[in-house]
Amino acid sequence: MGEHVYKVIELVGSSKTGIEDAVANALTKASATIRNMRWFEVVETRGYVENGTTAYWQVTIKLGFTVDE
Template identity: 55%
Template sequence: MSDHRTYKLIEIVGTSRNSVDDAINNAVTEASRTIRNMDWFEVVETRGHIENGRVGHYQVTLKIGFRISDS
């Protein structure tokens, strides 16, 4: 049996009013509803929205890799 796998890579954006961690978890949780075999993610961008001189919400762009082959 081979250890080679094939992955597909997608890019999504998660948001949260609370924290960057929550934005990441929200994105992964939502993606898991329709995408199977997710194995890893990479944060590629972090940004936010300012409201009245304070952080209003966080936005995190993620690349998510998921297996399309186990051969």
């Protein structure tokens, strides 16, 4: 982590499986347009409930990536 400038964006990934998979889905989508992703922080974990069980996990991350390379 040298003398760079980073941008931090907020994404919500969804998954029927769990928290880690919801984050993975967000990263997969983001990697289509963003190079040089470096770190994320989980800032909110929610779920959408249908018929008494978790239909979708919805995990909000802050994602940091280099903007000066």
